[in-house]
Amino acid sequence: MTAKKLLVALPLTAVLMTAAVPAVAAPGDSTAFTPWRSAWATAPQAPTHTDWYANWSEEGFDNQSVRQVIRVGAEGSRLRIRLSNVYGTAPLRVTGATIARSAGGAAARAESVRTVRFGGAQGVSVPAGGELSSDAVALPVRALEQLTVTLYFRGRTGPATFHNFADTLTYRASGDHLDDAAGEAFAGEPSLSWYYLAGVDVKPLESPGGGRGRDAVVAFGDSLTDGVGSTFGADRRYPDVLADRLVAEGRTRPVLNLGIGGNKVLNDSPCFGESALARFRRDVLGRRDVRTVIVLQGTNDIVLPDSPQDRCTTPSPFVTSAQIVAGHQELIREAHARGVKVIGATLPPYQGFAYWTERGDRVRSEVNQWIRTSGAYDGVVDFDRAVADPEHPERIAAQYVSADLIHMKDAGYKAMADAVDLNSL
Template structure:
């Protein structure tokens, strides 16, 4: 094997409905009936890189969101998160349907979702829950549209900042509309929706793959509304569910007001607790190394100067957590980033030490060496221009496709 890719009704509270709130303690046996087919990591409401509705929230509105599934089934359910809400969240109603174009859905495919048998539900502050199953036949790589009607005033909304896909907002109740005319407002974030699970067309089991990391995993620089993230390209190459747990700007060791909780704080919720997961691919650390190199970047806080040893301790914590759940964890070397805002003499030294440890420590179950395989042949510390977005830090569509090509054989082995 290539050594560069190697092994080693007023809404009722959820509790009143008899629903099981998702707290990370749900048994493996209970979760095995479902497979996560799409996921997004929740974040604290924030200004973000592009205009979004997280800080203002919603009031008497309907929000419609389009996602592409990486697993198929004849039943579907959604997972909703109020993780960063400071008050209960009233969901007046929700639907799921096959996507048509834009905010439109296919006629005849709209399914009203229930929660403990009722169409309305209240999610406690900091809580999350799943809907009941809805009968809807879906294939791998189908897109579905999830619509939430929020008749009350929500306050700031738990969201995922960088969706690289349009979400839509309308005034009033348009959860059952098949057309998209009412949805005049757009945003490129996801709100409250943290997952879609499927069940029914394949034996229950654990073969899901979670890609966990920062903006490179999240898909920064990919073409919006085109499903060209690294996770999308991988899902097109392996017959396994692929879940994206990236957050732009996320840090391995520290929480951030803009870029989410640190990895150890969100790893179980965003990766290990997803139903059907057997493998995590970890690609993270460049922000921990590079934020302190950047100047005049107010969002790059905290930005302590960190050693390779501190980062390695963070990786080991995630490795232990994965192995405690009998989940395989694959380590990815950090991509080349010379010439970017994150680069400097100290960053050069620490990133080299970190990548050397990832390659040779034997502590990951397997290693994929993106650093070497995406490097500029003329200057290996730089990202190959053939695969680079304009900032030199992130891949472009071709770069994300190349990452998927490199990783896919390891996941088929």
């Protein structure tokens, strides 16, 4: 199935969509030195069924190889992968893993294929509810380079911890294809999700034995951070374009996309992840090298109560701007307690979207006014004004908005990235 066909099925209500993380920080210890630097990350979610496109999270894998494509945001002389079984109810047995430079689609560059080991062993068991990191792999990488990570599961995994909307394709094949460079074995129907892979870390080229301290930027949010509406597989989400800007100006820093489509500040969802309040410590503050986080959260708290209610949207109580602001204030307190700088992003307009209401837009405007004027954040990026139609500011400008009138197309995500003051990071 083509990427276009897969995305057409997304419903309007759905698409707003613990072991080592690089050395999990103890409370108040986010300034601690780590030799590893985050290069790529995604936010894990519990396995779930989704109607708008198929995913493999509930069935898991059995005697299958899973090949996933990611783009790293930092260069390094060595790397390691991080696997998550945080939503697993039993140990995850990984028979083997490889990493390589991508050759496009499911193919890898043959000369770059490297075996990934765990404590010197080819296989590993990830505890239920846990995450772990691999040994270092000797594969130098450049910022913005695409890699493939292949995992092989000889036995049945059970339901899989995953990230629902990857905005790129993941492939699977029967049997052990860890060392395959060609992609022919992976020719079956692909998935739009990532499975078990939580992150890739690097050791900087200039200092193989040591790290750089804290310079990672986290983009924390919902589907506007996840990149719904951007060109599929092209890395044109706003965090990607922000990373491109940093590289182009010689200020390369990893920009980690920890958005989850449909995510809310105040309430969990079986389809759209734990609330921002519940997952912030793990997804953002659990990384010792994070210096700055950009928070773009609240649209789903506002919009989903006006949409048809189903297993994915429930609970979605009507909320006030004061309740959303209180949630933001808690995120700010937690970030500051770890010495992390936090930038507030205003919520873009969405008039014309199927579930727009005057009530919802009033709440959005009140939240935005607080973000702009309260001084609670260390800085503000005004995504609202960056993408709004100057003649009709309650709408996203036509050159920026996707067909559903709430998400961006590539030009809109670029406008968002361009609105970020690089010095504020």
